[in-house]
Amino acid sequence: MSSAREWSDDAGALRRFGLALVRDDRFVFDDAAGCALIDKLFRQASLTLVERRGVDRRAARVRAFGQFIRLYRRHARRLAVDEDGGWIETPPSNRGGGSAAVGVRGLPIELRETLLLVVLAGFTHREAAEALDLPLTVVVDRLARARTRLAAHMAAARDATAAWPQSSHLRIVK
Amino acid sequence: MTGRADPAETFAYVDNCLDPEARSAFEARLQAEPELRREAARWEAQNRAIRAAFGAPPRGALDLGGASNENGVRRFGEATRAADGAARPFGQAQKRRVSPPVAEPRSAGLGATARRLAGAVALAAAVLWVGLPSLGPRPPAALLAAGAAAARALADLPVEFVAGDPAALAQRLGPRLALAPLTAPSLRLIGARLAPGSQATATLYLYENSRGERVALMVEPLDEIGRAPARRGATNGLSFAAWTGAGYGFVAAAREDADVAALVAAAGADDEFLANAGAQRR
DSSP states (O other): OHHHHHHHHHHHHHHHHHHHHHOOSSSOOSHHHHHHHHHHHHHHHHHHHHHTTTTOHHHHHHHHHHHHHHHHHHHHHHHOOOTTOSOOOOOOOOOOSHHHHHHHHTSOHHHHHHHHHHHTSOOOHHHHHHHHTOOHHHHHHHHHHHHHHHHHHHHHHHHHHHHHHHHHOOOOOO | OOSOOOHHHHHHHHTTOSOHHHHHHHHHHHHHOHHHHHHHHHHHHHHHHHHHHTTOOOSSOOOOSSOSHHHHHHHHHHHHHHHHHSOOGGGHHHHHHHSOOOOOOOOSSSOHHHHHHHHHHHHHHHHHHHOOOOOSOOOOHHHHHHHHHHHHHHTTSOOSEEOSOHHHHHHHTOTTTOOOOOOOTTOEEEEEEEEEOSSSEEEEEEEEOTTSOEEEEEEEEOTTOOOEEEEEEEETTEEEEEEEETTEEEEEEESSHHHHHHHHHHHHHOHHHHHHHHHHHO
8 A cells, every 4th residue: 555655646746746847838838738738748657657666666756757857858849949959948937926936937948857856856866867867967067057047036036026116106196 | 164065065955865974964064154054045945935836845844733632642752752862860760760669568458459449430530520532533633734734835826727617627637536526605616736645645626715715625535544524623823624534535724714614514514425435436
């Protein structure tokens, strides 16, 4: 029974990670499209968890998350029009959800997936490197860049919120 | 050692990737270096913000303030352990443990059997006078804690699945979580989101009352759990009720007690609800 619960927990974490990763305001704008894409990718990636159920939880987890990321990259690559094949910067988001959510959505995909894997899915740096098939140093470097960008975004959002009442209040005309 | 820390080490610390020795060494550095402490706190705050923004449970234990018996038992255990393990002046605890048993002086009046009998009678009288505690089935404390944490952290976030139709919403959530949510006349169903339950992934159904406040109902599939009536509690400005049945645990949470009561009443009034839930589960 415990393995069933672990599987269920991992599946929930994978779904939550997927929802955070996929809603990027670039390829997926609304919740319905996000859910449809998540369902498709989640079904494929969770098969890894089912197949490896009870064998090695950590390895199955790393494999399933890695699989999900690869599937999402493939999906995004199909839609990307970038001729160089590199990732395009996500345009600034105008959707709600708090400055952290908007800031994460605005990160380039390679930074976003690394940050979410570590912070949201609770992977260690080593596990993240394994899931992303990257050297550990690259993962740490991406984390540093993602965190610095996000911190700058959140600080700017805070400043804008603080400045808002002074800059845009309506003048009372008697 | 002072100066700017290696960012990789700080990230490893805030992401909980250091082994115990390295962690304690880093914590010692944190004590000595305020700048490093500020930096680590900054990244930790950012981690918390990300987790909250995407609906992940916050790290750290939830204090329910004695809302359940199991919590009380746990606290009692902790208190006992702390008292036993704590250093006492003059080594009194050790003395008590290692001292040889002292032969009791034989009492002149009552014998041992009579004393035990008198004790049992006194205990029975005390129980009858105070009133029997509720010994019936109770929903697990962990379920209530998970429901409270989910309601507190996730209820005000946007829903993941938007639907006003309970059946459509249940179908959307897949086979394990496909349980049509309760409907109460005073509450409007907005949608649902996934939430960490006490043991497995749960569904957090979100409603809105007439004042536009959110009301949460967590439904967690729990294997081999019996039926337990609703148990009410309140902490930090939120009212809760938890109950179990048909292989599911339910936790209703709202700011107003009346909204929780409406969900509990809906579960109680709908006799076929748990039977249907059991059938859906099978």
